[in-house]
Amino acid sequence: MSIDMSQFHATFFEEGHEHLDEMERVLMAIDLSAPQAEDLDTIFRAAHSIKGGSGIFGFDALTTVTHVMENILEQVRSGSMSLTQPLVDCLLGTSDHLRAILESYRNQSEINWTEIGDITHSLEVWLTAEGPAPQVEQGYGFFEPLQQPGRDDSYGFFDQDESEQAGSDDGFGFFEPLPATAELPEVPVAGAAPTDVAATSSPAQPSNTTETAPAKPVVRPDSSQPAQRSEREASSIRVDIVKVDQLVNMVGELVITQSMLNLIGSEVQGPETERLHAALVELERNTRELQESIMSIRMLPISFVFNRFPRVVRDLSSKLHKRVELVVEGGQTEIDKGLIERLADPLTHLVRNSLDHGIEQPEERLRKGKPECGRLTLRAEQKGGNILISVIDDGAGLNRERILQKAAEKSIELPEHPTDSQVWQLIMAPGFSTAAEVTDVSGRGVGMDVVKRNIEHMGGRIEIESRTGEGAKFQIRLPLTLAILDGMSVAVGEQHFIIPLVNIIESVQPSPEQIKQIKKQEMLELRDAYWPIVPLYQVMQVEGARTAISEAILVLIETSKTRFALMVDDLIGQQQVVIKSLEQHYRRVPGIAGATIMGDGSVALILDAESLAQRVDESLMMKETV
Template sequence: MASIDLSRFHRTFFEESFEGLDVMEASLLALDPEQVDSETINGIFRAAHSIKGGAGTFGFEAIAGFTHLLETLLDEMRAGKRAITAPDIELLLRAVDALRGLLATARDGGAVDPGTVEPLRAELAQCLAGGGVVPQAAERDEVPASGWRIRFAPKPELFASGNDPLLILRELQQLGDATIVCDVDALPSFGELDPESCHLAWTIELRGEISRAAVADVFAWVEDDCDLSIAALTPTPAQPQSGSKVESIVASAPRAEPRGDSASIRVATAKIDALINLVGELVITQAMLQQLASHLDPVHNEALLQGLSQLDRNTRVLQEAVMSTRMLPVDAVFSRFPRVVHDLAGKLGKQVRLQLVGEGTELDKSVIEKISDPLTHLVRNSLDHGLESPDERAAAGKDGCGTVTLKASHQGGHIVIEVADDGRGLSRGKLLAKASEKGIACNEQMSDAEVWQLIFAPGFSTAAQVTDVSGRGVGMDVVKKNIQALGGSVELASREGAGTRVTIRLPLTLAILDGMSVAVGDDIYILPLSAVVESLQPQPEQIRRVAGEGTVVRVRNEYVPLLPVKDWFRVPGASRPPHESILVLVEADGHKLALQVDELVGQQQVVIKSLEANYKRVAGISGATILGDGRVALILDIAEIVRLATRALAA
């Protein structure tokens, strides 16, 4: 018999193991030594148990050996043999970090560095050697006199995970006297029987001096693939048999809402991207057909037009459904911050409360991946220079524990993420003084909003000294550029002594753009709607020629540089005077620019195609799309055009 190549399962093992570590870390951070929740400890144990089992199966001995120590310590904690202290939690968190490193090394095919693992292994062994006393009350609760009544109902897809209910039942029989009754009510007729699906369920009465933890261990590998209940076999006098309480075993990770028989599957991102691209092509083809159909006689072609209308509706629904496959909850980013805040607060000697709001808000996976670093910088800034020390807060009449809030919400076609703290806030006077020192243009007449924007200037910082953590303002220009590169914007509001709030507004996806179509000669260009301030047809007296600064347009007492798009892209044909054209005011990096175009075509959602991947990099162009008539329309990179035009005027 040929041996099975287990390497093809490695990717799934590593993905699930890293997810398990995230669960362990989150649960440890939520653990309160004063009020230990047994289910939280059970969840941490099960995650470690799964990683150890998988590592042993695939031959990752270093991971299995290290996790065995961790699992043993957790088993003593959940059995009540060891009191859980704050130092224990810190040790377990460091063990999670070490295990994450071991997994990454095994995944990448590297060699384990004993110097990074052995000291922690020794600490775990020393901790285990300390022992402990079993509280009698916990022991009585854990080992009932009679045994347990177990209801085990596997989901149909149980076999697909490689598990066999028969082996589980045999293992239960090893624990004590087991009476097993099979439930065949869900068994279909022979003709409808699917040999790869499980249709049976079992009720087991397990008698003997057996702990509930021992029973739960038997089902550790299948708890996500079954409906399971474990209840004391002999009810207490306070609980008559007719209404006996059922204690459920829950998964170690936060579980999604029940999905019936449709299990989730892992799909490579490349496959989803290819599907999205094909749907984009379908949308473009449908738009072309719609454009052609607009010239048909509606009387003689009624059936065809009705069919095209139905195609349009179905195409839009399909596009939304496919785009949703790339949508992930923002918790994928938020979940890392409890650990960041925990470690940094300890390093700074501050007391910090982290509030997460709207973690279920969804946005595109590509946006999530790119927003992580800016958010990390903002959170670290809030802790380092936003929040005061406990003594400073007490002197100011505040709670000694500061609060950092991460909030996400949908607003229209965008997601808004806020990072707020209730710390010392920004000092208007300090910002103006630092700006003057750096040679940045500023004055006392500037509004608060304009003063706060100074913090985004390159290299700007009000920190009294450079630290290895952060300085409020250090790198904020990079934060802003990264967010703008995603088509987003960032705003800052603050009140001295009351805190600071940074608001980030992002598109939900980078594959579709809300744009304004404009005509320049025979060409169509797309302007990102998020960068458009307004459009107008100016009067001749609004146009001015300024020596050394080119042409400007006066809009409500503000002079804005004017840039003809025809000249910028060298579109052939005669140019119209500005007062016979349309001006579209756009804004980026705090600077406005009036783009001169021939006419406004309309607003529409466009499918973005990479120009660089299909042609080459073009200055001032961020991508392209295909219009309904088959023509290619270029999507303008407003930030780059504003930056280049401003630099040219300054020269």
């Protein structure tokens, strides 16, 4: 019976990227002066597993490159070759090529075998006394279609004897152990003892590897890293994300159905009312537990994104001739997988900008009395129902005057006395750049507007803080999840709105004596504190609402920046709501995070407390300048 091997391809591609991630992580952190045997074994196993899996599936380009890579690593493990910085650079560059080749096979695109030959040659040089491997331009999978040659005609790596010796001790993660059979002589047998796969070429290392290597940037990883893959795989399974999304959608519909039943139950009268209400309470509890369990499946540590930046910082700081220490904090903070996948590009752009424009050259930092080595911090933390992701540098900071000058040149309108926050937001205008020169890293005035738009599409926002000479902080604020939240339903006129529960402190019905007017702004005086009053009917332009503050209800709202009192007509009650995106079906509305379907089938808008808080700050600023 023949087996369709293509059914295992998706697993191989996922595990291949995991092996490369692990290889890169260890190479970045390894101590070159005294490399640990365990680290060397980890790197070797990653290359060996990719080679074995690619051999099973006939992905010859991967097998070709990893075969030579494996020979080098075997010599490093045996002590016949030293692990130097140039060799680490070569191995990291090869891992980039392997990622591109993986994607080519995943996308079923043509393989550039000429480039594969260049890559393997750059590795083979390390097995001779000819010197360090030359740099090879990275293709990243964008290959010109070329005729694929035979498997071993060009490179001569796959004699019959070597092929039979390439057994794996792991089974490459794809198959249960199988007994060795005569019918399958070329397929590595899971569970077989590891064998020596080193090439017969000279073990002498390149002659000039003792040259001074470029300064290696300091990387301080998060102290709480996720468990190693080998420790997790025994207690985990791979599930297609589409299936998880289906579960999330189904539990969302269940929440709506439960709201409908609660509404019907409140109208039922009779002897069975108490039993019905008890059953509805039990249903609500079970629904909540089910929702929390399913949502936890979609939650992943943000380290899945952060782990790529040690390499980014290493490469860019070397290119820019800067010394940079990368500090990662809160890598175990969990966030919705759908957000993780969309965070990589915005964070990469922010990191590149901080390295290029923020952190100064070492000599300039010394003149300013700063440490020669700059610091770049990636931080993640959960606050209420939000995830805060910060990119912080201790560089030169944003130049207010230069930004205002560029704004004037582009005829961008600003208030007469703009706040720092308003000025900083200008750098995210399309085509806006204050860079003195354009580099291949940044400075073309494209990117920050895309960053802002992408973050807003995720239901978040980006906030900027900066002090001249002290650095800048870019903070991304995102919802914890994109699916379900706890909220308070309120009425304004004939319309219903949902306020996220994490932003609510309390609600009060004020007396006339508590209403004060300060600088033309109506304020609530409560327990020796003053709260700006925001009439929701004005913000959302609702007709038929209560206009007298003393007759309305004030919901006290707290955000990351300020506190204010939101004026509504009535409180309806607390409930779970399923978030539906307005942008997909209508357009983005200021002050609105999304919409939900209520138990009676009506639609209620979910308020964005952070956006409303920003309007409060701008309103107060305008009234102070009048």
